[in-house]
Amino acid sequence: xxxxxxxxxxxxxxxxxxxxxxxxxxxxxxxxxxxxxxxxxxxxxxxxxxxxxxxxxxxxxxxxxxxxxxxxxxxxxxxxxxxxxxxxxxxxxxxxxxxxxxxxxxxxxxxxxxxxxxxxxxxxxxxxxxxxxxxxxxxxxxxxxxxxxxxxxxxxxxxxxxxxxxxxxxxxxxxxxxxxxxxxxxxxxxxxxxxxxxxxxxxxxxxxxxxxxxxxxxxxxxxxxxxxxxxxxxxxxxxxxxxxxxxxxxxxxxxxxxxxxxxxxxxxxxxxxxxxxxxxxxxxxxxxxxxxxxxxxxxxxxxxxxxxxxxxxxxxxx
Amino acid sequence: xxxxxxxxxxxxxxxxxxxxxxxxxxxxxxxxxxxxxxxxxxxxxxxxxxxxxxxxxxxxxxxxxxxxxxxxxxxxxxxxxxxxxxxxxxxxxxxxxxxxxxxxxxxxxxxxxxxxxxxxxxxxxxxxxxxxxxxxxxxxxxxxxxxxxxxxxxxxxxxxxxxxxxxxxxxxxxxxxxxxxxxxxxxxxxxxxxxxxxxxxxxxxxxxxxxxxxxxxxxxxxxxxxxxxxxxxxxxxxxxxxxxxxxxxxxxxxxxxxxxxxxxxxxxxxxxxxxxxxxxxxxxxxxxxxxxxxxxxxxxxxxxxxxxxxxxxxxxxx
Numbered sequence: 056x057x058x059x060x061x062x063x064x065x066x067x068x069x070x071x072x073x074x075x076x077x078x079x080x081x082x083x084x085x086x087x088x089x090x091x092x093x094x095x096x097x098x099x100x101x102x103x104x105x106x107x108x109x110x111x112x113x114x115x116x117x118x119x120x121x122x123x124x125x126x127x128x129x130x131x132x133x134x135x136x137x138x139x140x141x142x143x144x145x146x147x148x149x150x151x152x153x154x155x156x157x158x159x160x161x162x163x164x165x166x167x168x169x170x171x172x173x174x175x176x177x178x179x180x181x182x183x184x185x186x187x188x189x190x191x192x193x194x195x196x197x198x199x200x201x202x203x204x205x206x207x208x209x210x211x212x213x214x215x216x217x218x219x220x221x222x223x224x225x226x227x228x229x230x231x232x233x234x235x236x237x238x239x240x241x242x243x244x245x246x247x248x249x250x251x252x253x254x255x256x257x258x259x260x261x262x263x264x265x266x267x268x269x270x271x272x273x274x275x276x277x278x279x280x281x282x283x284x285x286x287x288x289x290x291x292x293x294x295x296x297x298x299x300x301x302x303x304x305x306x307x308x309x310x311x312x313x314x315x316x317x318x319x320x321x322x323x324x325x326x327x328x329x330x331x332x333x334x335x336x337x338x339x340x341x342x343x344x345x346x347x348x349x350x351x352x353x354x355x356x357x358x359x360x361x362x363x364x365x366x367x368x369x370x371x372x373x
Numbered sequence: 374x375x376x377x378x379x380x381x382x383x384x385x386x387x388x389x390x391x392x393x394x395x396x397x398x399x400x401x402x403x404x405x406x407x408x409x410x411x412x413x414x415x416x417x418x419x420x421x422x423x424x425x426x427x428x429x430x431x432x433x434x435x436x437x438x439x440x441x442x443x444x445x446x447x448x449x450x451x452x453x454x455x456x457x458x459x460x461x462x463x464x465x466x467x468x469x470x471x472x473x474x475x476x477x478x479x480x481x482x483x484x485x486x487x488x489x490x491x492x493x494x495x496x497x498x499x500x501x502x503x504x505x506x507x508x509x510x511x512x513x514x515x516x517x518x519x520x521x522x523x524x525x526x527x528x529x530x531x532x533x534x535x536x537x538x539x540x541x542x543x544x545x546x547x548x549x550x551x552x553x554x555x556x557x558x559x560x561x562x563x564x565x566x567x568x569x570x571x572x573x574x575x576x577x578x579x580x581x582x583x584x585x586x587x588x589x590x591x592x593x594x595x596x597x598x599x600x601x602x603x604x605x606x607x608x609x610x611x612x613x614x615x616x617x618x619x620x621x622x623x624x625x626x627x628x629x630x631x632x633x634x635x636x637x638x639x640x641x642x643x644x645x646x647x648x649x650x651x652x653x654x655x656x657x658x659x660x661x662x663x664x665x666x667x668x669x670x671x672x673x674x675x676x677x678x679x680x681x682x683x684x685x686x687x688x689x690x691x
Contacts, residue, residue: 071455074438074545078661079634079654120392120691128688137681138393146675227392228691273504309608316397334652334666335669336397343396350464350668351653357464363455370446373438373546 056307064097069362080332084310084355091283091308092192099356102149102349103234104195104342105186105273106133106140109156109179109265111202112164117241119202120228126201127158128345133199140197140341147349149195156265157181162206166243169251169261170206176260176268183272185241189280193352196273197287197313197342198294201227205302207293208319209241209262213252214296215326219245224289224318255297266293274298278308285352287345288338292323299327310352313337313344374427374625379408382415388682398650402628402673409601409626410510417674420667421469422513423504423591424451424458427474427497427584430482434558437520438546443481443520448473451659458515458659465667467513468551474500474583476557482623484561487569487579488524494578494586501587505594513603513630514591515660516584516612519545522635525611527559527580529637531570532614533644537563542607542636561578573615585612592616596626603670605663606633606656610641617645628670631655631662 060320064086069075076082088097108130118226132138132151144151156179162170171179187194202285206228211222219241225234244262251280259271267290274295277284286309298305313333314321324331330350365372382404387393406415426448432441442472450456451471462469474497480488489497497567505512522544529540537559543552562580569575577589586606594615595602604610604627624645631651632639642649650666683690 071457072447072455073657075543077655077657078457079656081503081653081655081665118380122689123434125689128686129390132681132686132688135681135686137390137679137686139389139396139676139680142679143672146672227395332653335399337395337399338397339391344530347399347672350672351665354461354464354665354668357460358457361455361460362457363450363453368446368450368453368455370450371440371443 056090057093060093060095061086061254063095064089064359068208068359071362072365072368072370078358081355081358084352085359088283088356091281093281096360097356099192099353101191102148102150102193103191104140104144104196104197104346106153106199106342107156107183107269108199109157110158110161111200111206111264112161112170113166113240114202115164116166116236117233118205118237118240119226120233121201123201126199129199130155138148138341139339139343140346143343143346147346149349154182154186154269156269162264165209165262166240166247169248171260173260179265179268182273183269184276187273187276187280187282191282192331193283193344194277194343195285195287195349195366196270196291197345198270198290198340200266203264203266203290205237206262206264206267207290210258210293210296211319211323212241212243213245213258213262214255214300222319255300259297263295270294271297274290274309284309285312285345285348287312287342288340289317289320289323290340293322296327312348315344338343374408375411378411378413379404380557381413382407382677386677389680390686390688396676399673399676402670403677404535405628406601406674409599411599414678415674417510417671419509420511421509422458422462422467422469422515422589422664424471424515424517424660425474425501425584425587426476426517427478427582428479429518429524429582430488431484431523431558432520433482434484434554435551436523436558437544438551439519441519444517445476447517456659457657457661458664461661461664465664467664467667472500472504472587474587480582483527483580484558484565487566487583489578497583497586498590501590503593505591505598505600507598509600511601512595512603513660513663513667514588514609515605515663516588516608516658518582518584521582521584521608523555523558523609524580524585526637527562528576528611528614529641531563531576531580532573532618540637547582573618577615587614588612592627594676602627603630603663603666605630605660606658607635607638607641608658610638614645630666632645633662
């Protein structure tokens, strides 16, 4: 990140016709854009939402309220323009790119085998990495994958401890018995892969999923390519979380766009030190919460770029 | 409000390709639009931000960090397009209407006399009332008035009790001594106008301000004309609060767009039972927080109106 660009943004903010600091997070967002784009005057011409989709072997354990074929059906719905993310991306002025990852081959059931071997994991990471190009000004990451709050909770438990119950919620809406099956599956997975739990990358491979690995790779590429990131909900945040374990500022170029209603998300954001922008009880995934925050980032930049200074407007200062 | 329209919105929401309720407040916002517009399919073609401006006699008590001439200077800045609200309204696709109220004649200093007599109060209420026409689909109310967090805190104290300190904050940025002067002025005002404190309208006249009275009138007109309202920060909310005292559902057609960093606002929203949409540490006024929430309301409607149903998209249900 560029300290110089961030400082230039703050200096300009303090000349604009408002009490200093009175735009709250809109001011810190402008500085964040400057820092991670490396531009004194940030821009938001090219904004893109990536939705990565994957299928999960752990659904064999009865962890989701919906059947696995819904993943491919929803990918078709994205292509047809009928999903929530289609509407949200359009209204946010963002391009939408849906990237299915080998849907016909679900990951391994992590209660029995690693979700991915090293080759499958790296292939998914690379797909995500290659998606985020230098020409982008801001990206949102989302996911679609029936069953994927279970790998998200498994990764969270492995990274931050406290037991599976602490991180496990109802996802798309499982009942009490389904919730219990999720906890049991995660505990079984942690036991099965106990020798992988000291390495964040091995955790992501053994307990994660292809769409989560792609988000991990895309978040890393964004850092390398000077592209600020809006993270979405629980699954997206858990997917990126190993970066924070690999480097103390590994997620500094990201903002948590929202905190979802999924039980573990608020706790995960607290563990990562990422205060969410929005808290609207959403729990859909698809990048929906991230996409909803794009307009807030645009608003922050618009104020920063186009407000008059006290001197320009002839307004008296304190 | 129309129960029928609200129910029609909920019925449609439950057919769309998402787990029921997973869009959180976006779903309840769609139903709220339906209820108060009285339309099964709400619309947001005509969205307007009103900024009412007034000057305050109580500034003689040293309650603001800025001189009173800033009110008229900022009105000129609004006209010139240089203020935060200009940028926020443009990016939200909303028209901006700035309505100065007799700026050359500040209200009376409420520590000595009523801020407004009945005639002046009703004139300001009427100006606000007449501004909100039936053709509008959504309105935001904001204000500009150096010193106006003091009348806002005075109204809040008079309506909800607990003493002036509970409701008094730093506004545009007064120091400790300034904060103490605000508390002293409010206590003096409450003592001076003790015989008005049982009537919400008399409170608004004796302790309020012209721009607050206009917001009161505009919020009432919105209810009569089927126009949903986004309330802004502390001053705007305090201006509308007497409606909640006059009728238990007097503010049901409003949403608190944000909770500001001004000390009393969170407490005031709790007292009114209005959970805010946004919590971004903003404290600028001008309708800035309300305007930032327009895109969330647009996003809610866009999802509601244009998502495919499970049947249309061929997606399996639970």
